[in-house]
Amino acid sequence: MAAAEFDIPELKDEIEIPKLREGSMAHAKSFLAGKPVQDFMGYPHELGEDWKERALDKMGDLLGKYRSLKVFLDACVHCGACTDKCHYYIGTADPKNMPVARQDLMRQVYRRYFTTAGKLFPKLVGAKDLTKDILDDWYSYYHQCSECRRCSVFCPYGIDTAEITMAGREILNHVGMGQKYSNEILGKVQKIGNNLGLPGPALEDTLEGLEEDIEADTGVAVKMPLDVKGAEVLLVTPSADFFSEPHVESLIGYAKVFHAAGISWTLSSHASEAGNFGLFNGNYETMRKVAMRIREAALELGVKRIVVGECGHAWRVAYSFWNTLTGIGYGGNDPFSIELQKQLDPTYPQPQHICELTNDLIKSGKIKVDPSLNDDLIVTYHDSCNVARASRMGTEEGGQFTIPRELIQSVVNNFHNMADETIRESTFCCGGGGGLLTDDLMEVRVKGALPRATALNNVVKEHQVNFMATICAICKAQFTKVLPKYGFDMSMVGGVHQLVSKAIKLD
């Protein structure tokens, strides 16, 4: 079904904070998940008579399990610091896309049913009974949040709207209002092993084809091993890398890096997906189940290292949560963790980001690169939200900003940052993260990309930038689709390892 027509915002010289336009995005609703999808996930597929009790029970359950939710719902003072920080508010002007207003959709219900003040004086403190209209608002606006955490940087109490959005989606799932896009993906990854639903044999064919392409292109037999027991490295990468453009160019880049460095590596058909949409839905157990496939593959293949490809939310889950969820990491002294730890090589961080690995290899001279091979490009770098604000690379605070930039600048000669207030911890989401990368939310995606498009446009005008590198599969898919609406060429977006791939010397 074609998405509704809408106006593409006009690019201005600066990112402008719009005046409120109430209700301007109330119509944006992504498709609801149907029965088979919800059944598999163990959720109902329609509202039952008891939906209100179910919703409130789930809210109470989450309030007991997540301190973040409890503290964040209590602590907000409505100061307004976050109101102009969300890319969806900037792009749509809908006040319910201001982080605090998005939180208040849940806070009004929390206050009514879980706080003394809201039970006694609902009008005074803005507490409201849970109604179907409010539930519809949740569905609409909790799917206009990419969980990018930009608001949490600027909140004096660190309130992270992503935590509220995740809880909101989890409650919606429990009353039968799941989102088709995310829940279908969660089904595919659990049944087949990746978000695209690409079965093992198809993956094998794809990799063989790529090997042939690389050899035709370079004359060197670079391999893309699959399910090789005893390999040193297990590479876990977003499945988009296997056949989406421009993603696949980065996959070729990783393969060349391993080849040039002489590191034995393998992909896994069981864990052929780094992405983990369990994060977006706020369900710990789903997220854990999806992540467990990587642990299982690592144990099965007997690898010594686990490396993660270019994917933003995957790196958040891998870096921040894998140790918690699956014991991939250090410091655990329980049998579950020790089983894996004694297999992994303690001289490397576990898991390791592909940018950490490649940057170390270049700096130590183990692989050689010629940046002049990228002289046709003038490059900028888009910090992906989950890498920037929810993870790290290297051993220093802020390594997630310096390491990718160091790596880019070692393989290209022309590099320019975008404006300070749009990069590093203040980076703007691409507009398609957090489970919104679906055509039924195209208006939200296009408008949400406005701040990034504005910042990009400025470096294009000032420095003739013609390539924006990023390390996230969702960013790549979103930008190639959405930037053309703002007049940019889709080929100007690609991965950091796409640049490495061009500059690396193979022999």
Add this chain to the structure above:
Amino acid sequence: MSTVTMIYAGMFYIATLLLVVGLGYKIFDYSRTPAPLKIPTTPAPITQKGVVYRMAKEVVLFESLFKSNKWIWVFGWLFHMGLFLVLARHLRYFTEPVWFWVNIVQPFGKYASIMMVVGLLGLFARRFLVDRVRYISTPSDYLMLVLLIAIGLSGMMMTFVAHTDIVALKAFFMGLMYFDVQPVPMDPILLVHLALVVLLMVIFPISKLLHAPGIFFSPTRNQADNPREHRHVAAWAARLDQNN
């Protein structure tokens, strides 16, 4: 003992009880609720010491707010620092002999009340002047500012315009503390000031004033960024490991 004294003594005892029990319960509740995942907003400190430094900058300097919005920061910081100095100055009504540092703060505390009220007026103005902030404001958001401004102005009246009987007032509070109730001075401005303070104490644990303890429990600010080195598992989540 006059009826007014009995009412005020009773109000202060009840308000203190509600404040201590209410706030104590909230702090207990926050501390027993697990944070199952590592979610510091990065870049975040790598060590626990770094976390203390980050938290100190948030609590004393409002660092994140400074990055966010200079107007809210100016007014918010003026109000909070003003309030802090004013509260410190008020310790002299509750201590005998008065602690030496309270005497040092005394002259600053007097003028800090101006900072406090100016900050509050600025925050109040933003509530109806900025369309985004107006949209999110509830009646309680305005009333909270009105309450604090009224407390500040009634206090300033007694400091700068019509002095109250401060010796008798101190006797009243020392009496409350030692369960030997003394008469409250029958000054209307003082009685208004005290009644408003009682109201503030009562609503503290059930209102957005919970941001004060809340910030210390905020996982995005109080966690160290070391998930690859330390395994972090909540009790309810650890049970899942055993099923494997």
